[in-house]
Amino acid sequence: MNKQNFLQTGGFPLETDTLNAMQEAYSVFNALGELAGNKAIIKGCVVSGSTTTDGVVYINGEVFKFVGGQTQSRVKILETSTSKEFEDGSTNAVHFERYVTFASGTGSISWAEFAKLTTLRELSRRLLPAGTNPQLYSGSVNNIPSGWQLCDGTNGTENLKGSFIVGYDPNDSDYNAIGKVGGTKKVTPSGNLDSRSINVTVPRDGWSTFGSGLGAVKSGRIVVGSGQQENSEYLESLRASGIDRTLTSTPHSHTFTGNQQDNRAPYYTLAYIIYIG
Numbered sequence: 001m002n003k004q005n006f007l008q009t010g011g012f013p014l015e016t017d018t019l020n021a022m023q024e025a026y027s028v029f030n031a032l033g034e035l036a037g038n039k040a041i042i043k044g045c046v047v048s049g050s051t052t053t054d055g056v057v058y059i060n061g062e063v064f065k066f067v068g069g070q071t072q073s074r075v076k077i078l079e080t081s082t083s084k085e086f087e088d089g090s091t092n093a094v095h096f097e098r099y100v101t102f103a104s105g106t107g108s109i110s111w112a113e114f115a116k117l118t119t120l121r122e123l124s125r126r127l128l129p130a131g132t133n134p135q136l137y138s139g140s141v142n143n144i145p146s147g148w149q150l151c152d153g154t155n156g157t158e159n160l161k162g163s164f165i166v167g168y169d170p171n172d173s174d175y176n177a178i179g180k181v182g183g184t185k186k187v188t189p190s191g192n193l194d195s196r197s198i199n200v201t202v203p204r205d206g207w208s209t210f211g212s213g214l215g216a217v218k219s220g221r222i223v224v225g226s227g228q229q230e231n232s233e234y235l236e237s238l239r240a241s242g243i244d245r246t247l248t249s250t251p252h253s254h255t256f257t258g259n260q261q262d263n264r265a266p267y268y269t270l271a272y273i274i275y276i277g
Contacts, residue, residue: 001028033058039109041116047071057100057114067101075111076103130277134160137273144273151272160272189258197251 002025006012036042036058044055045066055066064077082095102111134151141150153159158179169175174182 001025030062033061033063036117037115039114041066041114044068045114045116052102059100059109062098064098064100067099069102071111072102072104073111074102074104074108075100075114076105076108078103130275131156132274134158134165134272134274137271139271141271144271147275147277148273149276151274155276157274157276183263185263186260187263188260189256191256193254193256196253198249200248 002021004018004022004025033040033042038058038060040058042056042058042063044053045057045068046053046055050071052068052071054068057064057066059077066075077098077100079096079098081093082097083091084094085091137144137148144150149155149157151157151160153161163181164183166175168178174180
């Protein structure tokens with residue numbers, strides 16, 4: 001920033017060009033508003049009920065005092081001038097006060113477009129220390145940003161190559177400590193079936209063997225020959241007598257082993273990188 005040396009003897013020549021140089025020197029402070037961004041609330045402008053307090057805002061490369069009042073939907077840059085009488089008797093505007101306040105009309109700006117800044121000190125409190133916060137990265141691993149490191153187990157980083165991350169859970173022995181690892185890409189299904197036996201009952205029925213009429217064969221039954229010839233018929237009759245037959249299998253069990261299967265959900269590959277400073 002430019003400066004002037006007024007601490008000199010011999011009578012300093014204070015002229016209008018010197019005053020203009022001073023004005024140009026401190027106008028450089030407007031550039032600091034770019035740190036906040038356009039339409040930023042740098043200080044104050046606190047809403048309290050139906051009013052908004054005074055403050056400082058930044059608009060289009062210029063820092064302005066904000067004059068608060070009854071909160072409205074739009075604000076506007078206003079300018080007032082103060083005139084002074086010159087030595088030659090003329091009167092000219094010499095002081096110009098530019099400020100922003102609630103107003104509508106041509107050139108007004110929606111107040112909703114202004115954002116309140118978070119201080120750098122507050123932002124720094126939200127940042128985790130270097131080396132503690134892995135981030136997903138979709139760029140080239142050969143062109144990782146300066147200060148960042150691939151999480152590959154080198155330079156003090158965690159080795160996250162080909163790994164998913166799960167949340168810490170103090171109530172689960174698999175996840176109750178930072179840095180625990182586990183899981184597998186493929187699994188082979190296997191197991192044992194419990195021992196079982198099966199009973200099957202087969203009922204039997206048939207016709208009468210005593211010539212007293214035909215017996216009824218019930219639906220779902222099987223019939224068997226009697227093994228005898230009936231009188232003068234030379235035919236084998238079907239006996240109605242007999243007992244149901246129950247078949248019981250020997251208790252048995254089975255062990256099975258399947259083919260190896262993929263154990264992962266659908267995936268998309270990104271790199272884990274971490275800021276190490």
